[in-house]
Amino acid sequence: MYQLHYWPGIQGRGEFVRLALEASGTPYLDVARGPQEEGQGLPAMMAVFDSPDIARPPFACPFLVDGRRVIGQTAAILHYLGPRIGLVPAGETDRLWVHQVQLTIADLVAEAHDVHHPVGSSLYYEEQKDEALRRAEDFRKNRIPKFFGWFETLLERNPPNNGAVVPHLVGARLSYADLSLYQVVDGLLYALPKATRRALKKTPFLAALHERIPTHRRVAAYLASERRLPFNEEGIFRHYPELDG
Amino acid sequence: MYQLHYWPGIQGRGEFVRLALEASGTPYLDVARGPQEEGQGLPAMMAVFDSPDIARPPFACPFLVDGRRVIGQTAAILHYLGPRIGLVPAGETDRLWVHQVQLTIADLVAEAHDVHHPVGSSLYYEEQKDEALRRAEDFRKNRIPKFFGWFETLLERNPPNNGAVVPHLVGARLSYADLSLYQVVDGLLYALPKATRRALKKTPFLAALHERIPTHRRVAAYLASERRLPFNEEGIFRHYPELDG
Numbered sequence: 137m138y139q140l141h142y143w144p145g146i147q148g149r150g151e152f153v154r155l156a157l158e159a160s161g162t163p164y165l166d167v168a169r170g171p172q173e174e175g176q177g178l179p180a181m182m183a184v185f186d187s188p189d190i191a192r193p194p195f196a197c198p199f200l201v202d203g204r205r206v207i208g209q210t211a212a213i214l215h216y217l218g219p220r221i222g223l224v225p226a227g228e229t230d231r232l233w234v235h236q237v238q239l240t241i242a243d244l245v246a247e248a249h250d251v252h253h254p255v256g257s258s259l260y261y262e263e264q265k266d267e268a269l270r271r272a273e274d275f276r277k278n279r280i281p282k283f284f285g286w287f288e289t290l291l292e293r294n295p296p297n298n299g300a301v302v303p304h305l306v307g308a309r310l311s312y313a314d315l316s317l318y319q320v321v322d323g324l325l326y327a328l329p330k331a332t333r334r335a336l337k338k339t340p341f342l343a344a345l346h347e348r349i350p351t352h353r354r355v356a357a358y359l360a361s362e363r364r365l366p367f368n369e370e371g372i373f374r375h376y377p378e379l380d381g
Numbered sequence: 382m383y384q385l386h387y388w389p390g391i392q393g394r395g396e397f398v399r400l401a402l403e404a405s406g407t408p409y410l411d412v413a414r415g416p417q418e419e420g421q422g423l424p425a426m427m428a429v430f431d432s433p434d435i436a437r438p439p440f441a442c443p444f445l446v447d448g449r450r451v452i453g454q455t456a457a458i459l460h461y462l463g464p465r466i467g468l469v470p471a472g473e474t475d476r477l478w479v480h481q482v483q484l485t486i487a488d489l490v491a492e493a494h495d496v497h498h499p500v501g502s503s504l505y506y507e508e509q510k511d512e513a514l515r516r517a518e519d520f521r522k523n524r525i526p527k528f529f530g531w532f533e534t535l536l537e538r539n540p541p542n543n544g545a546v547v548p549h550l551v552g553a554r555l556s557y558a559d560l561s562l563y564q565v566v567d568g569l570l571y572a573l574p575k576a577t578r579r580a581l582k583k584t585p586f587l588a589a590l591h592e593r594i595p596t597h598r599r600v601a602a603y604l605a606s607e608r609r610l611p612f613n614e615e616g617i618f619r620h621y622p623e624l625d626g
Contacts, residue, residue, distance in 0.1 A: 191538045192478055195485045195531050205474065209484040216477055229450065232461055233437055239454040239484075240440045246491065254499045254512060256519030267499060267512045274501030286440050293436045 138164040138217075139201035141181040146371035147323075147364075149210045149245065150198040155315040156214055158358035160221035166363070167201075211238045214312045223312040234306055237290065237313045241320055244283045248324060249372045251275045251379060261369075261376065272379035276331040280324065284335045284342055287317060291341035302348040303341045310352065317342070318349035323373030328380040383409040383462075384446040386426040391616035392568075392609075394455045394490065395443040400560040401459055403603035405466035411608070412446075456483045459557045468557040479551055482535065482558045486565055489528045493569060494617045496520045496624060506614075506621065517624035521576040525569065529580045529587055532562060536586035547593040548586045555597065562587070563594035568618030573625040 138157065142150025157164045170176025184206065185193060194208025200216070207213050215235045218224035224234050254271040255264040287305075291297055296308035305313050321342065324332040336343040350359055358364055367373055383402065387395025402409045415421025429451065430438060439453025445461070452458050460480045463469035469479050499516040500509040532550075536542055541553035550558050566587065569577040581588040595604055603609055612618055 193531075193534065194481075195488075195528075207477065207481065209481045212477060212481045212484055215480075232452065232457060235460075236439075236452065236454045236457045239457055243440075243491075246488075250495065250499075254495075255515045256523065258519055258523050264515070267515070270500045270509070270512065274503055278501065278503050283440075286438075289438065 138162065139167050140164050140198060141167045141184060141201065142198040144169040144178065145365065145368075147319075147367060147373075148198075148371050151319055151365075152210050152241075152245075152312075152316045153198050153200065153213050153217070154363070155319055155355070155358070156217055156221065156223055156312040158363070159310065159315055159352060159355050160223055161354055162217075162221045168197075211235060211242050214238055214316070218312050223310065223315075225307055225309070225311070230306055234311050234313045237305055238316060240283070240286070241313065241316045244279075244320055245323075245372060247275060247279055248320070248327065251327075252374050252376060261374070265378075268376075268379060272328070273381075276328060276381065280328075280331055280335045281338070284339045287342050288339035291345065297341060302351075303345050314345065314349060315355070318346055321346040323367065326367040327373040327375050329375075330380045383407065384412050385409050385443060386412045386429060386446065387443040389414040389423065390610065390613075392564075392612065392618075393443075393616050396564055396610075397455050397486075397490075397557075397561045398443050398445065398458050398462070399608070400564055400600070400603070401462055401466060401468055401557040403608070404555065404560055404597060404600050405468055406599055407462075407466045413442075456480060456487050459483055459561070463557055468555065468560075470552055470554070470556070475551055479556050479558045482550055483561060485528070485531070486558065486561045489524075489565055490568075490617060492520060492524055493565070493572065496572075497619050497621060506619070510623075513621075513624060517573070518626075521573060521626065525573075525576055525580045526583070529584045533584035533587050536590065542586060547596075548590050559590065559594060560600070563591055566591040568612065571612040572618040572620050574620075575625045 140150060140153055140157070142148060167176050168178050168181040172179060181197060184190060184199065190206060192206060194206060196208065198210055198213065199206055199208040200213045207216055218231065218234065224231050251272050252261050252268050253264060254267040261268065290305055291303045294305060297303040300308065305311060305317065350356055369375065385395060385398055385402070387393060412421050413423050413426040417424060426442060429435060429444065435451060437451060439451060441453065443455055443458065444451055444453040445458045452461055463476065463479065469476050496517050497506050497513050498509060499512040506513065535550055536548045539550060539552070542548040545553065550556060550562065595601055614620065
């Protein structure tokens, strides 16, 4: 069974992998959230970072363990899982395209994090609030519209989306990038609801994607379950009202 | 012939692709640096972003054009090129590993950029110097050592490196990730020489890799050519002495 390792208590980057596993109905073990007495929990994750026996240790979590393989970097995990769990089209060209979109989503996620941590992750938000106020302004005015505009263009130019109830990034079927795009929009709606709603008014395909993905049967079941952690102020998407506007 | 599109005048992220093409002796056209009267130059690059006929436009440069394919995201370009230009091992596992390392190098590159632009790319450095001073301190103290420490671990745990003149990240042969790792160290030595030299003292394999890559025949010829742009204060790696220490 696939083992996902990620910080317990936050959705974070692990959530992009979780959504793909859940939407495809793939069994997995969420190791760091499991019981220590069964060899799981945070110590099991830290052991992978600390073990001198792992020739190719990940730099950070999330990472996926599949038998003897240890795979880090969210986008690389999804690139690996995609064909195995049926969440990318066949063919190198389409797969590389979905991966390219995923990498751009990852860039947006990193920027969404840095909005509240523009100086560094080693400091608390309260220690970098002045810097965060300035960065948030740039993020709301320039970055969200630029990223959303690009996603909208992709959705507009994907032919099957004309008249489709659920728009997709590639072709007429769900890919892991659709799920990730849903997640980043959902996170931004939590963190910066005013700015994000304003941007979504100009990107109707993206707004429809965000609205429709949660109606997918397995996604709906996951979102309603206890496995879906709520957003909070420890994760990537944090709601600090002073940063919105 | 491969067409590389990137801002003329800076090494930037384009340089990671250039180094791979050059080290492998692959012919390519550096489009935006070419003559406008021959249909090249910056307008040729901007046309790709602006054309409504491109179904899958890149979000940003660099991007690679290979026939009808347009591929964006530096790490995705290298993942695509790697097997075609002989700069990754055979086999999915090794290729995904090299890609994973490349994605982590990309994370370091993004952070190196944000050191001088912690508030946003839409503002000048001078408009965010106070924020940059704080971010640089965190970057020097925490981030460079963390990334360099991970790269050193990978080099230590790659068996062929024991006694090798040129250490490699994977196996005993040059990969595009080796070239990118050289480039990010070289850029950091330019931008933050004191902090980077201090970190390299604790990472002898990484220091050796940085020292030896430029002795590769084709890399040496490239670095001595006019095709290699000098580092400058318009690129990712900028030398602002006040940020070093």
